[in-house]
Amino acid sequence: MDVTRKKEILDKLAEAVVEFEEEQAREWSQIALDEGMDAFEAIMQGLAAGMETVGDLYDQQEYFVPELLMSADALYAGLDILKPHIRAEDQKNMGQVVIGTVQGDVHDIGKNIIKLMFEVGGFEVHDLGRDVPLEKFVEEQMKTDSEIVAMSAMMTTTMTGMKKVIEMIKEKNPDVAIMLGGAPVTRDVADLFGADGYAESAGNAVQEAIKMISNLRKLQEKA
């Protein structure tokens, strides 16, 4: 594909996410496929690149959570079209994630955005939903042999539940990576609980996830 045309398509995909244009995301995802662009590249260098800009705009207090959610909708619109066309070799080595908000917590916005980022990154996501009993995380991790367990608690009152899950999982399988997210979770709390990563709020969750996606994008560029 012509380099200029390729850049145009990727820019349009990124712009659709930044400007919350779901229809544009659908249209240019289809154009990408019709013109023979690699689906994984369109996702990572187009849609995900747009989400990276959204993360920056949140950081600069230009965008807030309503904007993040609308960008996520545009990203999903494109992802739905592109994802079935990802080549088998690009899906390798990405792994599986168990995700959910812990029992006592019904706030799932941060969780849903993180879930989207994992999906963008090509992970297989097992979403347990919200208000999830602690043992369910352990069961699902063992059942799926997932490499990552991501838990969210929006409220202080539920976050100690996460500590128990970490202990239960690490006891059975010390190699599982644990990610925590939610408004009251700080780096100190994550360290205290023995988690491997954390995201502070819905917005920070996006930033954390975008960092992860950025690394994947760089790896892909090198390949």
Next chain:
Amino acid sequence: MPELTSKERITRFFRREPVDTMPCFSGMGMVTIQVINEMGIRFPEVHTSAQHLARSAVLTAEMFGFDAAVIPYDMCTIPEALGRGASLYENSEDILYPTVPSKWETHAEVEIPGDFLSRGRLPLVDEAFNLIKSQTDGNLALGAWVLGPFTMAGQIVELNPLLKGVRKDRENTEAFLDRMTDLVIKAARHYETLGVDYMNIREMGTGSDLLSPKVWETLIGPNLKKIFDAVKIPTVNHICGSTDLIIEMMHACGADAISVDQKNNLAESRKKLGDDALLLGNFDPYGTLVTGDVSGVEPVIKKCIDDGADAVWPGCDIWPDVKMENMKAYLEAVRKFGKPATPAVGRI
């Protein structure tokens, strides 16, 4: 020796009249596990009995020396009265506050029964307020709280469409928040008639980590102003999360006091609002009272006062699983450093 009763101290405090010493209180849940254990009950039981609710609130004040009793503890009483139910986690061994099990998908579906105040556990909360009054000879101040309109909306409607509606469906979102505002006013005025001494409106889902200051100014602030205009007892405008960008707008809503959490730069807020504003805040109750070492408590409380708080308030509910020694250190520090006048409140 204290010259005022707890109730007198808090009443004068909200009028910005001189008090003997800084009142130690909050406008959010303060019940602790030590109290629950002393009562010989399990945490889930406290939410479903007027006697337990009243006794635990009074015992908390007595055990630690707070100037006020505050109920209820969970945020589901009104959503439950509107028909959304409440998950009480009765079989859980953990301390879990009740949550709303199912929300309306969109605000178009929301129905508010005219008699919601007599539904669900709300009559039980009323009874608890009356019990507290009868058990304390009127010396203890009585605090109540109601969620603000946007936060209340988020308890009964799915958050995703609600938040996006702020941008994509503004007109209908505004109309819905008007209905929520009427609901909050109705609940707050009801508690007023029960004789509570102050009303905290907790609009915590609207900090600048969630909504832009512009949305706050046009969509959140005007509704809060309506509430503070309608309620005659002393009011508090409480928001947790990022509030530095909206603190002046919060002040303009007309509540008697403003409460913020540890994310607020309180010293800066004091400069912005001047010495007349009653400022409450702003320590992290979980880090200070649950996970932190007792040696760290006094400096945290002192900093709140040094930064210009008129009363030291936790940034959120005091999480029940506190360390006894940390609680004692917190109350002692307030008494120790709260003797001199604060920016808005003099001393007798």
